[in-house]
Amino acid sequence: MDVADLSPAQARARFRGGERVPTAGWCRGWTQANLIAVPSRLRYELLLFAHRNPQACPVLDVGEPGSWSTGLFAGDLRTDLPAYRIYRDGEAVADVGDVVGEWRADLVPFLIGCSFTFERALLAAGVPVRHLELGTNVPMYVTNVPCEPTGSLSGPLVVSMRPVPEELVATAVEVSGRYPLVHGAPVHVGDPAGIGIGDLGRPDYGEAVEVYAGEVPLFWACGVTPQAAIMASGVEYAIGHLPGHMAIMDARDDDYRVI
């Protein structure tokens, strides 16, 4: 069975069974989300940080302290993503396949929108998506654009990149712009140096893709941004997903489309 045809529950069962792969292209039509779980004492700061940086951190759902499922995610957040990244004192200390033993009782899970949500709409509009063609993870970069801080959280904007043929740039902007709750239109079009990216060939997360002649790199705000803030702010403990290895939600892409 093509992974695009799996239901969220079927995909989650495979990840729970140990499959560790990026989720780009999985479960066509179902929304994917970024996970960031923080100690309860930071839940207000993180929710406010998300509110102040809505394009990078659109909150789709928030769980109760210590819980591992939410209204929009009926699975087990500790096992049902393909891979996780654990942070201590602002450093990524481990990438693991489940976090059952690490899910402290005071962790509050946040599910943050993901640009994979509008990729099907891009394809439908005739915009090619390189990493889907290649079956790889989307390339992501830490920029030099600072997020709006809160009292204790600050950090740089993270972006995902998709190369788009020049004649389709406007289409890609318009189509993704119809999904403001999952990052919306690009935050930057063109020269990577303009947002502090030195080398497209060396992404901070995911895998590099080639930008062909006649193509322009488009950069979208990315839901890995909270993880960058966890690192920049030296947060004592947090659990995120491994970038590109998303939570597959019980919500439809179309739920986040406007207009």
Next chain:
Amino acid sequence: MDVADLSPAQARARFRGGERVPTAGWCRGWTQANLIAVPSRLRYELLLFAHRNPQACPVLDVGEPGSWSTGLFAGDLRTDLPAYRIYRDGEAVADVGDVVGEWRADLVPFLIGCSFTFERALLAAGVPVRHLELGTNVPMYVTNVPCEPTGSLSGPLVVSMRPVPEELVATAVEVSGRYPLVHGAPVHVGDPAGIGIGDLGRPDYGEAVEVYAGEVPLFWACGVTPQAAIMASGVEYAIGHLPGHMAIMDARDDDYRVI
């Protein structure tokens, strides 16, 4: 000078000087907002409640604990609104002209969008606004529609009502829908009983207006909803504005327009 032509700073100075009037029609083109200040221990619950009920509780700005100004409100939140309502243990205990003595050090102020923001756009589209014609406060009603609760906050949706000629209902919906961050399109069109309103002539807040023959009552989610939640949830202490007596912000109506 017509109050519509005042700047936010000028209007705030008049309120600070003791003028106690509804702000509908004041400071044309400048955004107005609802105030709700809650004890710091409730700030996460309120921000999450707002996130879960975005049409009624669009958060425009949040202040630091104990502060009385924010990035979008350069005045003094304790004195620069025309009137305030103080809550203790879920009951409205006083309506006052300032809250300098009541502004506890742990209060966190939230500024919530207000439907006055799109009234100029309604007028520009040829939709009459009855309470502006009359120079009165907009009528507001507590409905039987429950908000999405959080752990400790729950309560009914509050709505504002404007009667609109039948042939302009679609226009009013479309125009207000372009302002999703200040309540957007109506939540209900037509029979007040459908959302539990027994008598349009007896609003819970503001002043009644007549619905003429050939007009339909349109109901918009209202930023007084957090105050209804404070009451329904028995919160120990909170300060809101007197409904209709808004915070006039240093932000433009057009800042909240999309499309």
